[in-house]
Amino acid sequence: MPRIADKVTNMETDGIDAGLLKSIEGKKHELDTLRPFPPEIVRKLDEQFTLEWTYNSNAIEGNTLSPRETDLVINRGLTIGNKTLQEHFEAVNHKQSIQFVYDFVKKKKELDEALVLEIHKIILKNISDADAGQYRNVNVMIRGAVHLPPSAVKIPALMAEFFAWYYEKKSKLSAVELAAWVHYKLVYIHPFIDGNGRTSRLIMNLILLQNGYPPAVILHIDRRKYYQVLQEADREHYTNYFNFIGRSVERSLLIYLNVLKSKDDKEDRYGYISLQEASGLCEYGVEYLSYLARTGRLKAVKLRKNWLTTREALMDYIENVKKNSKKQAKADNEAVSPNSRPKGNG
Numbered sequence: 578m579p580r581i582a583d584k585v586t587n588m589e590t591d592g593i594d595a596g597l598l599k600s601i602e603g604k605k606h607e608l609d610t611l612r613p614f615p616p617e618i619v620r621k622l623d624e625q626f627t628l629e630w631t632y633n634s635n636a637i638e639g640n641t642l643s644p645r646e647t648d649l650v651i652n653r654g655l656t657i658g659n660k661t662l663q664e665h666f667e668a669v670n671h672k673q674s675i676q677f678v679y680d681f682v683k684k685k686k687e688l689d690e691a692l693v694l695e696i697h698k699i700i701l702k703n704i705s706d707a708d709a710g711q712y713r714n715v716n717v718m719i720r721g722a723v724h725l726p727p728s729a730v731k732i733p734a735l736m737a738e739f740f741a742w743y744y745e746k747k748s749k750l751s752a753v754e755l756a757a758w759v760h761y762k763l764v765y766i767h768p769f770i771d772g773n774g775r776t777s778r779l780i781m782n783l784i785l786l787q788n789g790y791p792p793a794v795i796l797h798i799d800r801r802k803y804y805q806v807l808q809e810a811d812r813e814h815y816t817n818y819f820n821f822i823g824r825s826v827e828r829s830l831l832i833y834l835n836v837l838k839s840k841d842d843k844e845d846r847y848g849y850i851s852l853q854e855a856s857g858l859c860e861y862g863v864e865y866l867s868y869l870a871r872t873g874r875l876k877a878v879k880l881r882k883n884w885l886t887t888r889e890a891l892m893d894y895i896e897n898v899k900k901n902s903k904k905q906a907k908a909d910n911e912a913v914s915p916n917s918r919p920k921g922n923g
């Protein structure tokens with residue numbers, strides 16, 4: 578059996594399938610080429626994901642509000658008959674935690690212990706205020722799991738180890754692997770008396786959001802599978818766990834791409850891309866691209882006040898520049914190198 582400390586610090590033995598990671602990173606790249614996103618679409622996506630994420634994360638934990646009821650509670654401030662006050666608080670608190678995470682990411686702040694405690698504090702607000710934002714001081718079991726979380730006295734030290742690990746690894750692992758590890762390590766330590774799953778999923782998504790990914794939603798209908806892959810991870814078989822998280826990241830990327838691509842590319846801009854998007858695809862800044870467009874070197878059209886181009890036109894321009902600079906380099910080379918001068922006619 579590995580020491581608990583090993584579980585918290587040295588677990589990068591096996592990970593996500595290379596093919597899946599490549600597919601995720603490819604979709605992420607595609608998403609990045611569509612930036613900046615139209616604000617009204619972002620707002621709708623955020624709203625949709627806030628509801629999905631709140632409903633599913635709470636349902637996994639045992640909350641019985643349906644998706645529609647969750648919507649009424651968090652977006653309309655309504656109460657649902659026959660549902661406990663606690664279930665209402667869970668929904669409202671979760672929405673507030675998501676807002677907190679988004680704000681945190683916007684401010685470009687760094688994950689630390691205070692943040693983990695702050696999120697947990699919101700999760701248990703009005704439900705168990707004495708435990709909210711506090712590490713547990715009793716030992717616990719996880720219902721439905723074999724894994725017995727570490728004894729309460731070890732938690733401060735294990736969390737310190739966790740953060741040391743995190744700061745060391747955060748620039749070395751892919752965002753998806755980092756997020757998945759963070760989630761697993763936190764549920765493994767189980768630092769709180771309750772709310773560990775919800776808090777850990779919020780922090781996992783905080784890392785994804787910090788890296789420009791959409792949040793991953795572990796679906797309530799996948800709860801059994803989720804518990805199964807966590808149990809495998811407890812036995813140090815991590816691949817299925819990683820792929821499970823990876824697929825949920827991929828699912829969110831697909832939803833984003835689907836919404837952003839159809840609206841943006843096909844209808845509004847007839848397949849053109851803005852110079853800002855073009856700039857994201859090459860080494861040139863927007864101003865230089867605008868100069869190229871104005872002088873006709875980059876094929877572009879003007880729609881209202883903005884220049885629009887296409888991916889193809891941009892690639893065409895870049896290829897031309899490369900070809901010409903090769904030609905130029907060859908000419909320069911021939912001019913200075915005696916060996917490359919044509920022989921026999923000097």
Ligand SMILES: Nc1ncnc2c1ncn2[C@@H]1O[C@H](COP(=O)(O)OP(=O)(O)O)[C@@H](O)[C@H]1O
Pocket residue numbers: 637638719721722723724764765769770771772773774775776777804807808811
């Ligand atoms: N075998 C396991 N190993 C580690 N963590 C687990 C395992 N099985 C379940 N969990 C985690 O424990 C969480 C439940 O703990 P709990 O403190 O009640 O959180 P919450 O109240 O947010 O659901 C699950 O959501 C899951 O993330």
Ligand SMILES: [Mg+2]
Pocket residue numbers: 638771772773
């Ligand atoms: Mg619970």
